[in-house]
Amino acid sequence: MTSTASNGPGFFGELLDPAHRVDPYPLYERMRAAGPVRLGSMPVVVLSSHADCTAVLRHRDAAVDRSHAAIPMGPTPVHDLAGEFGAGLTGIAPMLFRDAPDHTRLRRLVAAAFTPARVRGLEPRITALADAALDRAGARGALDIVADLAYPLPVTVICELLGVPPVDEPRIREWSGLLARTLDPIAAVGAGRPDPAELVRASNELHGYFEQLTRYRRTRPGTDLLSELIAAEASGAALTHDELIATCGLLLIAGHETTVNLISNTVLALLRQRHHLAILRGARAFAGAVIEESLRFDPPVHLVPRIARAPIPLPGIDLERGDLVILMLAAANRDPAVFADPGRFDPARHDRHLAFGLGQHFCLGAPLARLEATVAINRFAARVRRPRLSEDPPPYRAHVTLRGPAAIEVEFDAIAPAA
Numbered sequence: 001m002t003s004t005a006s007n008g009p010g011f012f013g014e015l016l017d018p019a020h021r022v023d024p025y026p027l028y029e030r031m032r033a034a035g036p037v038r039l040g041s042m043p044v045v046v047l048s049s050h051a052d053c054t055a056v057l058r059h060r061d062a063a064v065d066r067s068h069a070a071i072p073m074g075p076t077p078v079h080d081l082a083g084e085f086g087a088g089l090t091g092i093a094p095m096l097f098r099d100a101p102d103h104t105r106l107r108r109l110v111a112a113a114f115t116p117a118r119v120r121g122l123e124p125r126i127t128a129l130a131d132a133a134l135d136r137a138g139a140r141g142a143l144d145i146v147a148d149l150a151y152p153l154p155v156t157v158i159c160e161l162l163g164v165p166p167v168d169e170p171r172i173r174e175w176s177g178l179l180a181r182t183l184d185p186i187a188a189v190g191a192g193r194p195d196p197a198e199l200v201r202a203s204n205e206l207h208g209y210f211e212q213l214t215r216y217r218r219t220r221p222g223t224d225l226l227s228e229l230i231a232a233e234a235s236g237a238a239l240t241h242d243e244l245i246a247t248c249g250l251l252l253i254a255g256h257e258t259t260v261n262l263i264s265n266t267v268l269a270l271l272r273q274r275h276h277l278a279i280l281r282g283a284r285a286f287a288g289a290v291i292e293e294s295l296r297f298d299p300p301v302h303l304v305p306r307i308a309r310a311p312i313p314l315p316g317i318d319l320e321r322g323d324l325v326i327l328m329l330a331a332a333n334r335d336p337a338v339f340a341d342p343g344r345f346d347p348a349r350h351d352r353h354l355a356f357g358l359g360q361h362f363c364l365g366a367p368l369a370r371l372e373a374t375v376a377i378n379r380f381a382a383r384v385r386r387p388r389l390s391e392d393p394p395p396y397r398a399h400v401t402l403r404g405p406a407a408i409e410v411e412f413d414a415i416a417p418a419a
């Protein structure tokens with residue numbers, strides 16, 4: 001079949017419009033109903049159905065290496081935004097933008113250091129961090145779920161995992177916040193776009209920071225993930241120095257700019273549907289189902305890109321070689337062909353969402369994200385007495401791809417002491 005072109009640029013313009021950030025789902029419904037769309041005559045296609053997104057994520061010719069694109073692109077989005085493909089940038093593309101065999105090699109090394117046992121072992125620490133965050137809010141008598149719980153928790157966890165000293169966390173946050181915005185489709189960053197010079201600075205400073213930390217850890221290895229990756233590099237296990245640094249940057253940004261949204265979106269859903277919060281108070285194990293449904297219903301990552309490195313025929317469109325394909329995961333997660341009554345938050349569903357992607361690039365940090373969110377909502381449910389939303393809907397960040405609330409102010413009667 002040939003390409004569909006109707007409505008493409010219109011939908012895309014709407015997608016980037018900040019007015020849709022609070023509730024993009026009616027737009028996604030229209031996009032899905034319209035089927036695959038090509039943006040005018042451009043080599044850019046937007047796919048919104050569960051079947052199309054799944055087919056592309058599993059397809060061997062759906063690449064992430066941006067050099068396959070028909071429109072000229074740098075090796076990472078930061079390169080595109082930093083000016084003539086990253087003038088002045090140091091560093092190389094991390095595994096998220098690399099295909100096999102490099103991707104396979106890098107992913108295997110990180111997966112070996114990022115084991116389920118290591119993640120499970122973090123639970124007591126994550127619980128202590130969540131309790132400390134709620135203690136601070138209790139002492140102040142005010143709670144913003146985003147600033148007080150959802151953001152600091154994953155930042156501290158990923159920094160500790162990588163062996164970043166706590167004193168450096170504020171700098172890490174600044175770099176990561178700036179760089180997260182670069183994952184948005186390029187046109188979206190127009191108005192509030194970070195200054196390219198700022199991006200180059202943030203990216204180079206992050207790179208330089210991990211250069212320094214790596215140098216330090218080479219002589220004083222710890223039990224952290226970075227030390228294990230350095231050992232892999234030293235053992236000749238095919239991880240170059242630049243790849244090591246790029247991996248650290250990826251883990252750092254992927255490790256918290258997403259989980260913040262998962263915790264925030266889940267608390268928001270619980271405060272809007274309080275019967276689930278009541279169940280959670282009595283049965284902590286319910287958290288797993290609540291989080292899976294939150295990942296489907298309001299995912300932290302709304303879209304991921306792919307590039308067709310060869311023609312890919314789909315039922316509603318033929319992807320051409322070089323097409324940039326935007327996969328609307330958040331739209332696929334509400335596809336009525338897969339999920340009955342998709343606009344209803346129902347933790348009893350079976351898990352077939354695409355929130356963590358699928359196939360070769362399936363999120364490496366999914367077990368950690370699930371654990372952090374489970375602990376956060378269980379501590380919230382157990383300790384915060386009669387929580388109410390101060391403002392509904394809350395304000396949202398400008399980000400299109402990593403969409404989530406900017407703040408969730410919660411009123412409450414008390415925050416009970418940690419048991």
Ligand code: HEM
Binds near residue numbers: 096255262299355368
């Ligand atoms: C709720 C939180 C999270 C969500 C929704 C999420 C989502 C995703 C998605 C959709 C992808 C696939 C991207 C693609 O296919 O192009 C991905 C990849 C990745 N994620 Fe996550 N992520 C989360 C948390 C984390 C955490 C906590 C870490 C690490 C500490 C992490 C590390 C990674 C890495 C390294 C990749 C690249 C994997 C590869 O290229 O093979 N993520 N994530």
